[in-house]
Amino acid sequence: MTSIFVNASPVKSVCDQRSYRSVTLPNGLQALLIHDPKADKAAAALDVRVGQLCDPSEALGLAHFLEHMLFLGTEKYPEENSYSSFLSAHGGRSNAFTSLESTNYHFEVAVEHLEETLDRFAQFFIAPLFTESATEREMQAVDSEHSKNLQDDHWRLFQLLRSTSRDSHPFQQFGTGNLKTLRDIPAQRGLQVRDSMLSFYKKYYSAEVMRLAVLGRDDLDVLQNWVVSRFSAVGSRGLHPPSFSSEVFGERQLGHLYRIVPVKDLRQVEMCFPLPAQQPLYRSKPTRYLTHLLGHEGPGSVLAYLKGKGWANELSAGISHDSSFCSVFSVTAQLTMDGLRHVEDVVCTVFQYINLLRREGPKDWVWEEVQSMASLDFRFENRESPCSVVTHLAGAMHLYPTQDLLTGPRLLFNYEPTLISQVLELLTPDNLMVHVLSQEFESEVNQHEPWYQTAYAVLPVADSVRALWDTPTVEAPLHLPIPNPYIPTDVELKPLPQDAPKYPRCVVDSSQVKLWFKQDDTFEQPRAVLYCQLVSALCQESVASLIAANVWIKLVEDGLNETSYFAQVAGLGYTLVAGEAGVLLYVSGYQHKLTNLSLDVLASLCSLPLDTSQAERRFELIKEQLLREYRNFFMEQPYQHAMFNCILALTSHKYSMEERIQALEDL
Numbered sequence: 001m002t003s004i005f006v007n008a009s010p011v012k013s014v015c016d017q018r019s020y021r022s023v024t025l026p027n028g029l030q031a032l033l034i035h036d037p038k039a040d041k042a043a044a045a046l047d048v049r050v051g052q053l054c055d056p057s058e059a060l061g062l063a064h065f066l067e068h069m070l071f072l073g074t075e076k077y078p079e080e081n082s083y084s085s086f087l088s089a090h091g092g093r094s095n096a097f098t099s100l101e102s103t104n105y106h107f108e109v110a111v112e113h114l115e116e117t118l119d120r121f122a123q124f125f126i127a128p129l130f131t132e133s134a135t136e137r138e139m140q141a142v143d144s145e146h147s148k149n150l151q152d153d154h155w156r157l158f159q160l161l162r163s164t165s166r167d168s169h170p171f172q173q174f175g176t177g178n179l180k181t182l183r184d185i186p187a188q189r190g191l192q193v194r195d196s197m198l199s200f201y202k203k204y205y206s207a208e209v210m211r212l213a214v215l216g217r218d219d220l221d222v223l224q225n226w227v228v229s230r231f232s233a234v235g236s237r238g239l240h241p242p243s244f245s246s247e248v249f250g251e252r253q254l255g256h257l258y259r260i261v262p263v264k265d266l267r268q269v270e271m272c273f274p275l276p277a278q279q280p281l282y283r284s285k286p287t288r289y290l291t292h293l294l295g296h297e298g299p300g301s302v303l304a305y306l307k308g309k310g311w312a313n314e315l316s317a318g319i320s321h322d323s324s325f326c327s328v329f330s331v332t333a334q335l336t337m338d339g340l341r342h343v344e345d346v347v348c349t350v351f352q353y354i355n356l357l358r359r360e361g362p363k364d365w366v367w368e369e370v371q372s373m374a375s376l377d378f379r380f381e382n383r384e385s386p387c388s389v390v391t392h393l394a395g396a397m398h399l400y401p402t403q404d405l406l407t408g409p410r411l412l413f414n415y416e417p418t419l420i421s422q423v424l425e426l427l428t429p430d431n432l433m434v435h436v437l438s439q440e441f442e443s444e445v446n447q448h449e450p451w452y453q454t455a456y457a458v459l460p461v462a463d464s465v466r467a468l469w470d471t472p473t474v475e476a477p478l479h480l481p482i483p484n485p486y487i488p489t490d491v492e493l494k495p496l497p498q499d500a501p502k503y504p505r506c507v508v509d510s511s512q513v514k515l516w517f518k519q520d521d522t523f524e525q526p527r528a529v530l531y532c533q534l535v536s537a538l539c540q541e542s543v544a545s546l547i548a549a550n551v552w553i554k555l556v557e558d559g560l561n562e563t564s565y566f567a568q569v570a571g572l573g574y575t576l577v578a579g580e581a582g583v584l585l586y587v588s589g590y591q592h593k594l595t596n597l598s599l600d601v602l603a604s605l606c607s608l609p610l611d612t613s614q615a616e617r618r619f620e621l622i623k624e625q626l627l628r629e630y631r632n633f634f635m636e637q638p639y640q641h642a643m644f645n646c647i648l649a650l651t652s653h654k655y656s657m658e659e660r661i662q663a664l665e666d667l
Contacts, residue, residue, distance in 0.1 A: 004228060010405040013379050015525070021220045022402040025228060027236040028208035032393055032405065033223040034215040036386065041091070042114035042216040043386035044121060045106035047394035049211075049241040050204040051099050052175030059186050059196045061142060061177010064098040066197050068138040070105070071096075072131040074123035080131055083120050092117065093387075100175070100323055101242070102395055108387040114216045115226050122230035125205065135194045136183075143179045149452075151635060153262045156452045157435065160260065161272070161321070161328075163449050164253055164458075171248050171326075174451045206237040211397035213390040241398065244325040249274045249433070255466070257434040259441040261455040264632040267335040269343050270320075270435040271350060273427050278319060278327040279399055282408050284416040286423045287329055291318040292370050293357060293480070294331055294350070297565035300479035302353045303333075304562055308477070310617055311339030311346055313625055329427070335438075336621055343436055344465050352472040354427050360480060362417035369484055371412040376491065376590070377571060378410045380525045429461065429469040486570035488592035491526040494519065528591035530598055534605070536582035540653040547663040549578035554622045555615075560604045567597045574601050580653050623664060630661050 007022035007030070019035040055062045071094070073080045087094055092109030105124070109117045149155040165172045174181065186193045212231060214223055254274070262268075278287055295317035297303045306312035312333040320330035331350050333339070339346055384392075393405060400408035407413075445455040461469075500519055508515035520527075539549040553576045557564075564574065572589030574597060583605070587598045608615070633644075634657070648654050655663075 004224075007402040009403065011403055011407050013381060013406070015379060015381070016406075018215075019220055020406075021224065022405075023224060023227070025207070025232050025234075027232055027234055028206075029210050029212060029231055029234055029236075030397060031212040031214065031224075031227045031231065032397060032402075033220050033227065034213065034389070034393075035218065035220050035223065036215055037217060039111060039215060039217050039386050041108040041386045042111045042117075042214075043106065043108040043390045044114075044118060044212065044214040045104060045387075045390040045394035046121070046125065046210055046212045047102050047104045047398065048205055049102055049209040049398050051101045051103055052173065053100050053170040053244060054200075054204060054242055055170070055173060055175065055177075056196065056200075057173070058189055058191060059177075059193055060174045060181040061146075062182070062193070062197060062200050063103060064175065064177050065138065065142055065182055065193070066200055067096045067098045067103050067105070068141055069130050069134065069197060070124050070128055072134050072138075073129040074120075075127035075129065076123045077120055078129060080134065083124075086120060087117065090117075098175070100171070102398065104391060104395055106387055106391045106394070108385070111217045114214075114218070118214065118226050118230050122234070125210065125231070125234045128201075130194065130198060130201075132194060139179060139182045139193070142177045142182060146176045146178045148637065149176070151263045153264055153266060153437070156263070156449070156454045157260070157270075157437070158321075159452050160258070160435075160449045160454050160456060161433075163451065164258070165248050166250055166253075169245060169248050171244075171323075178451075204239070204242075205235075206239040207231075207234040208236060208239050209241050210234065211394050213394040213397070215386045215390050241324075244323075246276065246325045248326045253433055255430055255432065255461055257436065257459045257461055259444060259457045259459065260435055260437045261439060261442050261445055262437045264635050265439055265628045266437045266632075267337065267340045267440075268332060268435075268437040269335060269339075269346055270330055270332040270437075271347060272320070272433040272435065273329045273431055274433075275327045275329055275423060275426055277323065277325055279322060279324065281416075281419060282400065282404070283413040284419055285412050286416060286419040287319055287327075288370055288374075288412060289362065289367055289420050290329070290357070290423060290427075292569075293366065294353060296481050298481045298562050300477065300481060301562075302331075302349055302478070305349055305475065305477050306333060306339065306346060308614075309339075309342075309345075310336055310621065311342050312336065313621065329423070337624070340436075340438055340440065343434075344468075347434060348468055348472050349475070349478075351427075351429070351469045352474050353478050354424065355472050356474045356478055356480075358421075358424050359474070362420045363480065364415065365483065366480070367412070367415050367417075369487065371415075373487065373570060374410060374412050376488070378407065380491070380527070380590075381410075429466050434461070481566075484566045484570055486567040486572060486593045486596065488526070488570065488590040490592045491590065493524060493526060496521055526591055527589060528594050530585070530587040530594065532585040532587075532598070532602075533581055534583040534585065539578045539582055540580045543655040543659045543663045544666070546578060546653075546655065547660060547667060549583065551619070551622060551626065551664075551667065553578060553583070554626060555608055555618065556601075556604045558618055558622060559608055560601065563600055564597065567593070567600075572597050574598075576601070576605075623667065627661065627664055630657055630664065633657050 005024040007024060010020045021033045024030045051063050071083055087107060087109055090110045090113040092107060094107035096105045162171055182193050214227055216223055303315040312335050314334040317331045319327050321328040333346055396405055445457045447456055496519060504516040504518035506514060507517050538545050540546060572594060575586040577584045585601060587594060648656060
């Protein structure tokens with residue numbers, strides 16, 4: 001290839017004011033150019049289709065280590081801190097991350113300095129120095145990054161999933177890297193990790209597996225000239241993206257229950273179902289249909305049933321891990337203490353609902369609801385920061401045809417009930433790993449994951465339990481949701497009066513109510529925001545009154561959940577906060593049904609929407625849940641403690657976590 005090839009343009013929303021152009025350079029590097037006349041920053045991202053799964057076994061974490069080393073000077077700009085200093089001096093910043101299959105480098109900068117930043121950025125993929133003197137320092141930085149994640153249950157659980165997968169699959173490896181994998185093990189084998197890194201760069205960093213996204217105020221022709229002149233020199237070795245086996249989990253993993261000891265005081269069950277890679281099915285997205293129904297929280301849902309039993313407080317469902325070779329569909333419930341004792345029944349309830357979905361078959365109207373909200377959200381998408389836009393799109397360019405770059409991740413194009421049924425047939429006890437987290441298991445575990453030292457035990461599922469899961473009877477309370485009454489049908493913008501005030505004006509002023517209003521003249525979207533301050537000094541009178549207000553708010557949210565979840569699905573949401581002046585209600589979303597939700601919340605504040613027979617039990621469960629939330633704060637990262645204590649020192653009527661715990665225990 002010796003010329004610039006212009007690809008098909010991405011299909012965009014009618015409200016998207018940006019312009020797009022996709023080009024492929026002579027070396028095979030594909031670039032997406034984005035002209036945004038309203039951009040407050042310029043940004044660019046380059047995504048290389050190589051990640052942790054390509055790490056050699058003798059240097060785990062090498063892809064991540066290379067990510068750290070890449071920004072330390074180039075032949076054209078040899079000073080080690082030249083890039084970061086230039087960005088800092090021109091209102092910019094940069095970052096990078098390494099995932100299973102990709103490494104993403106990105107920056108943002110003041111709009112007038114995009115051209116020079118692109119010149120500096122391109123050199124990292126043309127002639128990086130990988131400064132030898134920085135090798136030890138960056139290994140320490142990688143080790144430090146891993147160390148801060150050691151007490152993070154999300155990282156621990158994901159690595160446990162990896163470490164317990166098939167030994168022969170690279171998914172099983174440790175991806176972050178530390179001093180042991182990058183310094184000690186290579187040294188024991190007579191290897192220099194920098195030499196291994198240089199070989200890795202030469203082997204995998206090639207223009208054909210790179211995708212570049214650039215956003216600026218400059219027009220597309222200018223952006224194209226800058227990109228072509230800077231990135232055409234990136235080396236090309238005729239590579240194809242690495243591919244991996246789909247055989248990630250086998251008999252040793254499936255059909256087992258894992259008891260896991262978390263760092264925080266968590267009680268959680270996660271049902272993990274491995275699936276064939278779902279990304280190629282992006283036009284129909286069959287799992288989106290199942291996510292909507294299994295994760296529903298309205299009447300007749302799995303969560304409503306589990307809450308009625310006193311077994312769970314929260315539930316979510318959907319693709320938890322996705323890749324080019326395998327996907328994992330998960331159903332996760334946050335359990336009560338009684339729910340922890342009934343884990344097998346909780347899992348059985350999920351299978352009862354899956355059985356219900358099989359029996360009922362895919363429903364057109366359910367899919368149409370999901371599709372209509374996806375289309376509405378795409379049409380009226382909120383503006384993201386330039387850096388977020390390019391970071392996402394550079395990665396998406398590996399996954400979607402150019403014309404579907406913007407629509408592919410968001411829209412549902414085709415209704416394929418057969419594909420939905422095929423996924424349902426894979427949600428079986430034989431194709432399941434059950435992860436149960438609780439500190440109660442500390443005396444029962446007998447294994448430790450090697451990289452995070454997560455304590456766990458693997459147990460077979462009893463035949464009698466498996467038989468119950470295989471042929472569950474559908475409980476009467478479980479049923480499909482009703483059609484969503486909150487989905488907006490009127491999204492037309494109201495005309496703006498010529499004499500519309502620039503600032504909010506008071507339209508009601510009485511001894512009990514003051515109301516200010518301003519019609520939007522900036523965003524031009526059918527959305528509205530309501531702030532309602534219910535004035536009362538009682539909330540901050542003492543730590544006891546603050547805690548009582550917080551428990552009251554939690555009870556309101558809990559009682560309203562089956563109703564408010566419909567609103568959430570339809571793009572509406574609310575927040576209740578107890579503050580110094582009283583209780584603040586914040587409601588936002590599509591304006592058509594926003595009044596309905598606001599009135600529902602206000603009515604619930606006046607009269608708790610809880611059945612009398614359930615009120616005492618829900619109070620105790622919410623109190624216990626809030627206590628665990630407060631106690632888990634002590635396991636957060638140090639910077640979060642610093643921020644909290646800074647607010648504590650500078651603000652009146654704020655209380656320490658110890659004071660809050662004591663007041664809650666006394667309530």
